[in-house]
Amino acid sequence: MTNRLDRAQSLYLRKHAENPIDWWSWCDEAHATAKSQNKPIFLSIGYSSCHWCTVMEGEAFSDLEIAEYMNANFLPIKVDREERPDIDSIYMQSLQMMSGSGGWPLNVFLSPDDLVPFYAGTYFPVEERYGRPGFLQVLQAIRHYYDTEKQDLQKRKAVILESLLESAVLQTESTAATEDNQLLNKGWETFTGIINRNQQSNSFPTIPYAQMALQGSRFEFESRYDGKQICSQRGLDLALGGIFDHVAGGFHRYTVDPTWTVPHFEKMLYDNGQIVEYLANLWSAGIEEPQFSRAIAKTVKWLQREMTAPQGYFYAAQDADSFITQEDVEPEEGAFYVWSYSELEELLTSEELTQLQQTFTVTPNGNFENQNVLQKLNSEQLSDLVEAILEKLFVARYGNFFSAIETFTPARDNTEAKSSNWQGRIPPVTDTKMIVAWNSLMISGLARAYAVFSQPEYLKLATQAAEFILENQFVDGRFHRLNYEGKPSVLAQSEDYALFIKALLDLHQASLKTENKSSLWLEKAISLQEEFDEYLWSVELHGYFNTASDASQELIVRERNYIDSATPSANGIALSNLVRLTLITDNLQYLNLAEQGLKAFRKVMNDATQACPSLFVALDWYRNCTLIRTQKERINSLISKFLPVAMFVEQSDLPQNSIGLVCQGLKCLAPAQSEDKLLEQVVSSYKRGVGS
Numbered sequence: 194m195t196n197r198l199d200r201a202q203s204l205y206l207r208k209h210a211e212n213p214i215d216w217w218s219w220c221d222e223a224h225a226t227a228k229s230q231n232k233p234i235f236l237s238i239g240y241s242s243c244h245w246c247t248v249m250e251g252e253a254f255s256d257l258e259i260a261e262y263m264n265a266n267f268l269p270i271k272v273d274r275e276e277r278p279d280i281d282s283i284y285m286q287s288l289q290m291m292s293g294s295g296g297w298p299l300n301v302f303l304s305p306d307d308l309v310p311f312y313a314g315t316y317f318p319v320e321e322r323y324g325r326p327g328f329l330q331v332l333q334a335i336r337h338y339y340d341t342e343k344q345d346l347q348k349r350k351a352v353i354l355e356s357l358l359e360s361a362v363l364q365t366e367s368t369a370a371t372e373d374n375q376l377l378n379k380g381w382e383t384f385t386g387i388i389n390r391n392q393q394s395n396s397f398p399t400i401p402y403a404q405m406a407l408q409g410s411r412f413e414f415e416s417r418y419d420g421k422q423i424c425s426q427r428g429l430d431l432a433l434g435g436i437f438d439h440v441a442g443g444f445h446r447y448t449v450d451p452t453w454t455v456p457h458f459e460k461m462l463y464d465n466g467q468i469v470e471y472l473a474n475l476w477s478a479g480i481e482e483p484q485f486s487r488a489i490a491k492t493v494k495w496l497q498r499e500m501t502a503p504q505g506y507f508y509a510a511q512d513a514d515s516f517i518t519q520e521d522v523e524p525e526e527g528a529f530y531v532w533s534y535s536e537l538e539e540l541l542t543s544e545e546l547t548q549l550q551q552t553f554t555v556t557p558n559g560n561f562e563n564q565n566v567l568q569k570l571n572s573e574q575l576s577d578l579v580e581a582i583l584e585k586l587f588v589a590r591y592g593n594f595f596s597a598i599e600t601f602t603p604a605r606d607n608t609e610a611k612s613s614n615w616q617g618r619i620p621p622v623t624d625t626k627m628i629v630a631w632n633s634l635m636i637s638g639l640a641r642a643y644a645v646f647s648q649p650e651y652l653k654l655a656t657q658a659a660e661f662i663l664e665n666q667f668v669d670g671r672f673h674r675l676n677y678e679g680k681p682s683v684l685a686q687s688e689d690y691a692l693f694i695k696a697l698l699d700l701h702q703a704s705l706k707t708e709n710k711s712s713l714w715l716e717k718a719i720s721l722q723e724e725f726d727e728y729l730w731s732v733e734l735h736g737y738f739n740t741a742s743d744a745s746q747e748l749i750v751r752e753r754n755y756i757d758s759a760t761p762s763a764n765g766i767a768l769s770n771l772v773r774l775t776l777i778t779d780n781l782q783y784l785n786l787a788e789q790g791l792k793a794f795r796k797v798m799n800d801a802t803q804a805c806p807s808l809f810v811a812l813d814w815y816r817n818c819t820l821i822r823t824q825k826e827r828i829n830s831l832i833s834k835f836l837p838v839a840m841f842v843e844q845s846d847l848p849q850n851s852i853g854l855v856c857q858g859l860k861c862l863a864p865a866q867s868e869d870k871l872l873e874q875v876v877s878s879y880k881r882g883v884g885s
Contacts, residue, residue, distance in 0.1 A: 202677040203273040204606065204624045205241040209250055213260035216271045219280060221747070227268035227305035233339050234303040235267040235332075236284060236310075240275050241624040242446075242459035242510040244526065245316045246298045251523065252319050253328040259319065262329060266336045268305065275509065275628060276675060279686055279739045282752055283357065288313035290356050302335050308749050309350040312338075357750045362734060363797055373816050376798060380809035381409030383802045385418045388427050390451070396430065397447040400467035401757040401765075403427050405806040407474060408813055408837040411880060425482070428475045431468055432484040433569040435560075438530060439553065440567065440586045442491030443499075444468050445530075446513075454554065454568050455561045458513035458527040458621075462500065463760050465492055466634030473642040478835035483574040489642050493651060496635070498600055499623065504665075505657030506676065507632050508603065512621040519611045519619070529590065529618050531564035540589050545582050552579050592616020627676035629666060629685060632658050633692035634760065640699040644706065645833045652703060656710070659700055662693060663717055672724060684744045687737045687754055687763035690725040694718050694770045701777075705828050705841055715777065722774060722783075725767070730786070735793035736764045755794050756804045764790060765807020772814040776840040776856075787815055814838050819878040823853030823871070830868075831875075838879050857881060 197217060199210035209216055217223035219236075227234045237254075239246030253259055263269055274281035274297070284301045287310040288294075301313040312335055317328035326334075339346065385406040388399060403424060410420035431437060434453030436445050444465050445456035469492055472485040500508045514524035534557045537546055549555055552575070553567040560566055575583075593616060603623035604610035610619055639655035642648070666673045666681050673681040674689045697718035704711040728741040736753045738745070745751050754763040771787035774780065791812060798808050821831065822844040832841060847853065851864030855874040862878070865871035 198271060202626070202675075202680075202682060203241075203276055204622075204626065205239060205246070205273040205275070206271050207606070208241065208247070209254060209271055212250065212254045213257055213264075214254055214269050215260075215264045216269050219270055219272050219277065219747075223268060223270055224305070224308065224747070230268070230305075232266065232268045232305060233335065234305055234308070235263065235269045236272065236301045236303055237269065238272045238274050238281050238284065238299040238301070239297045240273060240510075241622070242461065242512045243297045244457065244459070244513050245296075247512075247514065249298050249316055253317055256319050256328075259329050259332070262332055266332065267302075274299070275624075275626070276683055278688065279745075279748060279752070282739060282754065283748060283750060284310055284313065286357060286360065286752075287353055288315075290353060302339075304346070304350055307350075308747075309354050311346055311349050311353065354749065361750045361752050363753075363755075363793065373812060377409070377412070377809065377812060377816065378414045380405060380798070380802055380806065380812075381412065381414055381420070382416055382418070384806050384809070385409065385416070385420045385423055387803065389418065389423050390426060390430070393451055395447055395449055396434075396436070396451055396453050397759070398431060398436070398444070398464055398468055400464075400471050401761045401806045401810075403471055404467075404474070404761075405809050405813075407471070407478065407835075408810060410478075411835075411837070413880075421478070421480070424478075425475060425480045428472055428480065428485055429482065429572055432472065432482070432488040433572060435554075435566040435568040437488055438491075438495070439569065440530075440583050440590060441498075442488075442493070442495035443511075444488075444492065455566050456527075458530055460495075460511040461759070462507055462509055462628075462631040463634050465496070466631070466636070466638040467760070468492070469635070469638030470641045473638070473645045474835055474837075477645045477833055482572055484569070484572055486646065487575070489646070490648075493639070493642070493648075493654065496654065497650075499603065499620075501600065501654065501657075502625065502627070504661055504679070506627040506661040507635050507658055509624040509626050509628050509631060511603075511623050515621040516607075516611055516619045521611075524607070524610075524621070527561065527564070527566070529621050531559075531561055531566055532586070533564055534559065536589075537565070540585055541582060545578075545585075548576075548578055549582050588617070590617050625678075627661075629662055629672075629674050629689040630692045630760070632662060633689070633696040636696035637692075637699045640696070640703040644703045647706070647833075652707070655696075655700060655703075659696060659714070672721065684741055686741075687725075687729055687739050687767065688760065690721060690729065691737070691763045691767040691770060692761075694721055694725065695766050697721070698770060698773050702832065702841060705825065705843055706832060711843075718770075719774065719778065722770070726786070731793075735786075735789040737767050737790075739763065753793075755797060755808060757807050761807040761810075762805060764794065765805060765809075765811050768808070768811035769814045772811070772818050773840055776818055776820045777842055787811070791815055817879050817881055818858055819875060820856040821853060821871075821875060822856070823847070827853060827868070827871075831872075836875060836879060839875060 195210045196215055198206045201207050272280055285295050291313050296315045301310045303310050321327045384402040387402045388406055407424040430453045436448050436453055436456045443460045446459045448456045469489050472489050476485050514526050515529040516524045517528050555565050604620055605625055610622055636655045636658050639651045643651035668681055672685040674685045675682040697714045701711050701714035729737045739752045739754050768787045768790045771783040775783040794808050817838045819839040822842045825843050828841050848864040851866050853865050853871045855862045857878045862874050
């Protein structure tokens with residue numbers, strides 16, 4: 194017997210279709226039913242590759258006693274945060290206000306008359322444990338409170354709603370250029386400190402922070418940090434650590450330790466796109482570690498093999514858990530990726546095993562539940578012998594079948610994973626939905642990697658994904674966020690607009706090397722920016738709302754995303770895009786919007802610097818933007834260098850005896866008559882934010 198979610202397109206929602214809980218999706222009918230029946234709404238938000246979401250689905254949400262009480266006393270609603278990040282953002286903020294922290298699954302109780310939250314938590318066990326109350330106990334207490342404490346309930350809701358509204362309407366302050374320079378210095382110092390190696394907790398990629406730290410390393414700020422060394426170390430931690438799949442490519446979500454050894458094993462498209470771009474930027478900045486280029490190449494192979502749809506777009510994620518045998522009831526975390534010592538002894542000769550142990554962390558006792566996660570011991574280039582050993586492990590994992598082809602059909606749910614005839618291990622489930630924002634991050638990563646390494650396959654993959662989005666994600670003239678098996682769904686949100694416009698601009702720049710559709714990418718970026726401005730720009734507050742003006746009626750507050758998380762903030766990316774568009778179109782209206790947006794977020798940048806590195810990237814663009822007009826062959830030689838706030842325009846009719854023109858914002862320097870002079874002007878331009 195299934196519930197309403199068996200008709201959902203979302204893999205995450207369908208995972209709950211056989212729960213005894215009478216789930217609804219987020220819709221007007223659900224809200225009206227809760228109101229008419231005077232039932233508090235139980236809103237549960239998660240995503241398909243979330244480990245603790247999966248645990249709660251198999252425990253509390255499958256418990257008959259809990260389901261009976263839930264169905265009688267609440268109206269339960271399930272939301273996939275990857276489908277509706279706007280809903281997730283509002284109610285995650287309410288959880289953080291109530292508890293001081295957040296996470297998923299996000300479980301929130303709402304008043305049915307106005308959808309305002311009054312209690313929230315994350316994972317609830319069936320029985321009391323881990324210092325957490327049992328879920329049935331929580332439900333009974335919440336329903337009793339809702340029925341008997343009406344006055345306190347109204348006060349509690351009023352405080353929460355007021356806080357949400359205040360956070361959505363930020364105070365603004367004016368600024369001077371010299372203060373901008375001081376703020377950039379403060380931001381660089383803060384973000385460099387954040388990515389400096391910690392010795393206490395989990396290790397996350399935090400690429401938005403690393404990117405601003407790397408950009409800031411070109412300035413000669415007085416600092417207690419060696420910024421370039423710290424940025425290089427972050428790249429090495431990623432490329433050498435257990436967070437990277439050394440056998441088959443691709444990066445896991447994060448590691449559960451400070452040493453980058455044991456990952457939480459899901460692979461998310463958004464992490465991989467950002468890491469590819471960051472490693473390419475490190476290489477272009479002169480940090481040419483061989484493991485950076487190897488990690489990029491292996492990740493692109495993984496992307497081709499496991500994460501690219503036949504239509505050209507990229508899938509969203511792969512689960513952390515997988516089945517060891519087809520008879521297993523529950524999947525095991527990391528089972529697809531780890532190696533027992535005895536298995537390695539069977540697969541490898543004694544000489545090969547010794548060589549593997551000299552290169553990676555491999556011991557009889559392992560480093561994860563008596564299994565081994567491979568972590569490289571040094572940054573030296575892998576020998577041909579070690580690469581051959583890793584190929585043996587690849588075949589053991591995937592089977593000989595997969596070594597002969599470029600792609601294979603993913604397991605789209607647990608049933609497919611357990612019933613298919615896999616040649617090697619049973620793979621984790623892949624969430625095959627297309628998310629514009631996440632595809633855009635990978636397109637940008639591939640475009641930058643192509644600009645740096647000139648590998649045609651990188652540009653080809655990026656181009657195919659961008660073309661799919663342009664051809665399939667517009668319905669009745671409006672941009673859409675998701676695609677399920679060829680069907681677009683859900684109006685685009687601010688991160689979709691901002692990140693896809695960035696991806697189009699990145700493709701425009703990378704394509705200058707080949708003349709491949711460069712003008713098309715710019716044309717599409719300009720067109721999409723017009724739609725973005727029309728439906729999501731805040732005329733009164735400035736900056737971009739998370740959702741369009743005609744798609745926000747059901748939300749209790751209309752937010753403007755400025756906080757970076759695992760992905761960069763929409764407004765940070767959008768404001769950078771506006772400056773970039775100004776440079777290559779000469780349309781100063783874009784610059785006016787960028788200036789207004791930066792003023793709107795100025796106070797939060799000063800007061801909560803650690804929350805918004807992407808806004809600092811935008812400020813860097815605004816203060817130090819540089820346009821380089823030169824011929825194609827010179828673009829080819831310059832575009833692979835790390836010039837973080839520069840844009841290129843191909844120009845053949847240059848002044849006599851000159852090889853290029855460098856423009857600083859709204860003024861141009863004297864024509865450069867040598868490559869050395871051109872580079873000198875470029876470096877001077879993108880460092881002018883210091884001391885000016």
